[in-house]
Amino acid sequence: MTSPTSTAPAPVRPRFPLIDSCRGIAAITVLLFHVGLVGSYARNGELRSWSDALWIGVPVFFVISGFLLYRPFAAAARTGGRPVAVGRYGLGRFLRIVPAYWAALTFFALTTGLHGVLTADWWKYYGFLQVYADDTVLNGLAVAWTLCVEVTFYIALPLYAVASRRLSLRNEYLFLAALAALSFGFRALTIHDHWGNTLPASFVWFIPGMVLALWTVEPPRFLAALTARSGLCWALALVLVVVAGHLTVLASNALMLIAAPLIVLPALSPSASSIPGRVLSFRPLLWFGSVSYGLYLYHVTLMAWLVDHHGASLGPSPWLSLALVSLVVTTIAAAASWYLLEEPALRLKNLSLPRRRREPAPEPAPVAVPVSAER
Numbered sequence: 001m002t003s004p005t006s007t008a009p010a011p012v013r014p015r016f017p018l019i020d021s022c023r024g025i026a027a028i029t030v031l032l033f034h035v036g037l038v039g040s041y042a043r044n045g046e047l048r049s050w051s052d053a054l055w056i057g058v059p060v061f062f063v064i065s066g067f068l069l070y071r072p073f074a075a076a077a078r079t080g081g082r083p084v085a086v087g088r089y090g091l092g093r094f095l096r097i098v099p100a101y102w103a104a105l106t107f108f109a110l111t112t113g114l115h116g117v118l119t120a121d122w123w124k125y126y127g128f129l130q131v132y133a134d135d136t137v138l139n140g141l142a143v144a145w146t147l148c149v150e151v152t153f154y155i156a157l158p159l160y161a162v163a164s165r166r167l168s169l170r171n172e173y174l175f176l177a178a179l180a181a182l183s184f185g186f187r188a189l190t191i192h193d194h195w196g197n198t199l200p201a202s203f204v205w206f207i208p209g210m211v212l213a214l215w216t217v218e219p220p221r222f223l224a225a226l227t228a229r230s231g232l233c234w235a236l237a238l239v240l241v242v243v244a245g246h247l248t249v250l251a252s253n254a255l256m257l258i259a260a261p262l263i264v265l266p267a268l269s270p271s272a273s274s275i276p277g278r279v280l281s282f283r284p285l286l287w288f289g290s291v292s293y294g295l296y297l298y299h300v301t302l303m304a305w306l307v308d309h310h311g312a313s314l315g316p317s318p319w320l321s322l323a324l325v326s327l328v329v330t331t332i333a334a335a336a337s338w339y340l341l342e343e344p345a346l347r348l349k350n351l352s353l354p355r356r357r358r359e360p361a362p363e364p365a366p367v368a369v370p371v372s373a374e375r
Helices: 019-038 046-079 086-111 122-126 144-164 169-190 199-217 223-227 230-244 249-267 275-280 283-290 292-308 318-350
Strands: none
Touching: 019 046, 019 249, 019 275, 019 283, 019 292, 019 318, 046 144, 046 199, 046 230, 046 249, 086 122, 086 144, 086 292, 086 318, 144 199, 169 199, 169 249, 199 249, 223 249, 230 249, 230 275, 249 275, 275 283, 283 292, 292 318
16 A cells, blocks of 8 residues: 555556557558558559549558547546646657658668659658649659658647637537538649648548547547447548448548447457457557558569569469568568667657656546556
């Protein structure tokens, strides 16, 4: 029993550990999507429709970011909890994204000669600015356009939190709905332009995650019933994703906007007996999700190298062999990135910017979720 004068340990913020499995699922789908694209196996026919459907991994990543990053801001505003320290928040985001990205970008620029990186425009790629011009948007690491969107979201989120903190919950939902409509409208106008790869056109993907964050802080009445039917959530998401693969890009985006949060929702309050609960609790998938950032950084360039050097033409199915070889090679690279760079870098955020000691406000616990330290 702790004495009144003893020093209590620093409180841990609630975290949703099964989100890592959602990251793992998203990473696998993105890798398989790029197998069809890089290997030119999905340029037409039925395989193209299935390959296009696998793009769902990208919006799932954005939904996860919207949920995890906005929840502390929402909890502070809605429950009077500890305000988010913006300096620590910024440091955490920098350490999570930048060192691993710079390392991957430099490695490939030196070994494969990524177009544009070792030129006078180097600062655009290292500064997450390549998406703002047609001639640079997909240079460097082709997947890094999503990181450019993420970084601008990191900057915009505290500003949004300040703008919305005095809104009632109902008005905040209306505010988010208005922002979603504006963002999707901008996306419709720029869908085939480089501006379609920027935050104004992509903010709509983060909004479902932000709504999920609000739901876990102040749960609506239907949330318990919805999370109790997690299998139905995934079934509906699967149907939407399959249909989306047969539609135009914009119509596909609209369906994926619904499917992505349905994929993430079961991770918030999982039922151990449900199929999603069992899948998300699968330890290899959890581990895979923890190293998924490295896989995201390395998979396309390594995949292109394999295609150029005929390293993925084994067996009767070139698509399958490229998928398997790419998965193995990039998982090794991702594990090295995580254990040698990402995890050590993340430890640094606890060595700087010490927090002022204060009594923490109790966290709301209306939804039964696992609790552990947030990464």
